[in-house]
Amino acid sequence: MQSLGSKLPPLKSLVAFEAAARHLSLTRAAKELGISREAVSRQIRVLEEHLGIKLFDRLHRAIALTSSGRKFQSVVQESLENIAYVTGAIRRPSRPFKVTVSATIAIASFWLTPRLARFRLRQPNVEIHVVVSDTPKNLIADGIDVGLRYGDGNWKGLDASRLFGVNCFPVCSPEYLEGAAPLNEPADLLQHNLVNLDGVVHASEDWWWWLKEQGVDVPKSLKTLGFDSYDNVMQVALDGQGVALGFSGYAADLIEQGRLVRPMESELTSGFAVYLVVPSGIKPAPKVQDFIDWILDEAGKERAKRPDSSESAV
Numbered sequence: 001m002q003s004l005g006s007k008l009p010p011l012k013s014l015v016a017f018e019a020a021a022r023h024l025s026l027t028r029a030a031k032e033l034g035i036s037r038e039a040v041s042r043q044i045r046v047l048e049e050h051l052g053i054k055l056f057d058r059l060h061r062a063i064a065l066t067s068s069g070r071k072f073q074s075v076v077q078e079s080l081e082n083i084a085y086v087t088g089a090i091r092r093p094s095r096p097f098k099v100t101v102s103a104t105i106a107i108a109s110f111w112l113t114p115r116l117a118r119f120r121l122r123q124p125n126v127e128i129h130v131v132v133s134d135t136p137k138n139l140i141a142d143g144i145d146v147g148l149r150y151g152d153g154n155w156k157g158l159d160a161s162r163l164f165g166v167n168c169f170p171v172c173s174p175e176y177l178e179g180a181a182p183l184n185e186p187a188d189l190l191q192h193n194l195v196n197l198d199g200v201v202h203a204s205e206d207w208w209w210w211l212k213e214q215g216v217d218v219p220k221s222l223k224t225l226g227f228d229s230y231d232n233v234m235q236v237a238l239d240g241q242g243v244a245l246g247f248s249g250y251a252a253d254l255i256e257q258g259r260l261v262r263p264m265e266s267e268l269t270s271g272f273a274v275y276l277v278v279p280s281g282i283k284p285a286p287k288v289q290d291f292i293d294w295i296l297d298e299a300g301k302e303r304a305k306r307p308d309s310s311e312s313a314v
Contacts, residue, residue: 009050014076016043017055021073024063081140086282088143097287098127102139103148106230107274108132110250112148119294126287134199134228139279145288146295147277150202158277161292163299164249166274168205169267171246171260173238183243183263186214193242196224197233205270210245213268234260249274249302274299 019029020040030037048055055069065073103112108130116128131137137144139158153160170189177183181191194207211218225242227233230250237244238259246260248267254260276295278284284292 009047010043013043013047013050014080016040017047018073018076018080020044020056020063021065021069022077024065026063082279082282085140085143085279090285097125097285098129099146099288099291100129100131100144101146101148101291102131102133102137102142102144104134104150104230105132106247106250107148107150109231110234110253111274114253115298118298119291122294123287123290126291128291139277140282145278145284146292148295149275149277151272151275153273153275155277157280159280160275160277161296163274163276163295164302165269166250166272167248167267167269168210168245169248169262170243170264171237171251171255171262172243173240173259174261176237176240176242177261177263185264186211186216186266189243190216190219190222194222194224195233195236195242195244196226197228197230197245198226199228205245205272207245209270210268214266252302 016029016033016035016039019032020026023029023032026037026040026044030040033040044055051072053068054066055072056063057066101112109132112130119126119128131142131144136149136155137147139145139147147158148163149155149160150166153162170183172180172183182188183192189207189211196207197205207224208218208222211222225236227236230247233244234251234254236242237246238254243263246255246262251260255262276292276299278292
């Protein structure tokens with residue numbers, strides 16, 4: 001029986017192919033790999049001869065993947081990314097073990113960051129690096145161990161664990177409430193400065209959605225002060241400049257501290273929740289699993305302390 005090694009192309013040729021296919025440029029691939037353009041071209045020829053097929057069409061000053069090349073690229077890229085990820089996870093560290101976490105701006109700022117000190121006490125020799133972005137990251141390609149995402153829990157190639165549900169409700173500073181017009185029911189909000197969270201992540205959970213779902217006849221002339229960062233939305237509310245939509249789990253600590261208040265009990269949920277995600281089919285390294293277990297424990301405390309109606313929607 002043939003060994004696996006006898007069936008596989010040379011590793012160097014696969015690495016060169018992956019870089020050239022990603023850049024669609026031999027020159028850029030060579031620069032990335034730290035070798036000459038001719039060396040990249042030579043490795044690709046070796047690969048094509050091994051496979052007996054053409055992977056690239058050579059154009060004037062450019063290259064393009066053939067149909068076979070495109071199919072082969074998806075397999076090679078995913079395989080090399082998985083090898084690189086697992087290698088990094090099991091390699092004996094020469095420095096403190098690093099766990100890289102990605103999170104949305106809201107989750108990172110108002111849920112994860114205030115709790116990280118507790119994990120550092122529990123695991124003082126583990127470095128935590130947080131990648132903050134409302135644009136979902138490719139965990140394997142970007143070298144991320146754990147993701148904290150907001151949505152419906154369905155992401156291709158990822159295993160998702162639900163942490164907690166999210167309700168939406170008006171919040172403002174105590175100072176704003178003292179000097180503002182009456183604010184007892186949803187319709188009263190039309191007389192106030194409304195601060196909106198813009199952007200893709202919460203596009204379906206803005207003030208128009210919230211007011212309409214509460215039965216308020218929203219005029220076309222409704223104006224809001226919009227930001228694409230939840231940090232800014234909360235800061236404007238804390239500064240007493242208006243009323244923002246608070247998200248349970250994010251605004252809860254500010255409400256507990258008395259820095260924000262809920263002027264009315266009305267709330268809604270879109271059914272979305274906060275999830276912990278990891279690459280499917282890859283067992284996390286022990287230190288990464290420790291971090292995952294800690295996150296799940298913190299989320300469990302959150303649910304026990306602040307049960308909300310969104311939990312029943314799951």
